Amino acid sequence: MSKPQSNKRDVSGWLVLDKPYDMTSTQAVGKVRWLFGAKKAGHAGTLDPLATGILPIALGEATKTVPAVQDGQKVYRFTIKWGEQTTTDDAEGEICARSEVRPDAAAITAALPAFTGEILQTPPAFSAIKIDGERAYDLARAGETVVLEPRPVFIEALRLVAHDGATSALEMTCEKGTYVRALARDLAHHLGSCAHVVKLHRAMVGPFGEAQAVTLAELEAAADRDSLLQPVTAGLLLLPEVRLTPDQASAVRNGNPVLLTGPRGPVALEAAWASCAGAAVALGCVEMGRFKPHRVIAG
Structure with a gap:
């Protein structure tokens, strides 16, 4: 059959x-x-x-x-609720800690520079990070103790948008690998309180x-x-573009590097994409004036 x-x-x-x-x-x-x-x-x-x-x-x-x-880069808009920490650092988890401290807007604003730029951040236990091949959130849901190491993340900008005493709305521009839930948790601890994310919206990705x-x-x-x-x-607009002739594009689609000629041809680029007549040809890099394809894109 x-x-x-x-x-x-x-x-x-x-x-x-x-x-x-x-x-x-x-x-x-x-x-x-x-x-x-x-x-x-x-x-x-x-x-x-x-x-x-x-x-x-x-x-x-x-x-x-x-x-x-x-x-x-990514842009997040989120709201945190003060005084309660949860097992997941968001509204899905159970309350695991409480605090009577409710920081005011001035205290929150003053604390934000400490969480801007390159910082060390410990991801939430309930995250998609793999530990010995298993997702951290699967281990956490199974009742196992999840230990994740702090890792460097970069936060370009962080600002307080609104504050009513019980909750605060913030906006964050950050690089990949940054966790909003971890930011809310750490900001609250920095201010002598606890908190969790009750609303999260991503406004931009690349x-x-x-x-x-x-x-x-x-x-x-x-x-x-x-x-x-x-x-x-x-999806490639944030990478440098290398424009190829039809003959060069044919060579690149066969996996071959090509010499970039002309006075404006780049000599070295760690990451770039090649195009021909407006269509994507490949992702790759430029070394010594040659574009080297890493991933060819079918036309």
Whole structure:
């Protein structure tokens, strides 16, 4: 008996999803992949189920450019509730500590510089970090003690947006690997209190922001879903672009390096992407004036 033919298709591009509340990132990718009938799909940076906002989902050849998006800056807007710490550092967990201290706006603002720039941050026990091949949150949910080492993260900007005594709203611009829940936990401890995140929204991931975002409802209702896709090149806009001739592009697509000629040809770039006639050709680097492909993107 012959195998049934797959209905999956070769579709490539980025869907900038405005992820709804109470949906995992994996569920969101599965839903988008099903709606497009795509053969391949992935996302550029996990969002917690209780978080909303920008979840860039790559389809087809765009999956090869996911690292370029993940490495970009992120903007989060979040609200923390003072006086209660939870096991998960957000509203999903059980209260594990309480404090009567409610810092005022002036104290919070004065503390923020200590959490700006490069800092050491210990990720939450309930995180996707792997320990001996197991996710930390799986171990934590199983009742095991999870010990994670502090790691350097970079916070570009952190500001207090609103404060009513019981809660505070903040906005943070940061590099990858930064945990909002850990920031809220550590800020509260710094101020002699405790707190947890009750609302979290991601407003930007790399080159993608709210202006490009599409809701699931909009996606489901669209007569032409492909028109909602951003091109593969949209995920590469924060990297230097190297423009190739058709002959050079052909060589690169076969995995060969090419010499970049002309007075403006770069001599060295740690990371770059090559294009030809506006289409992405490959991700790679430039060494001694040669573009060396690392990942070739099908045209």
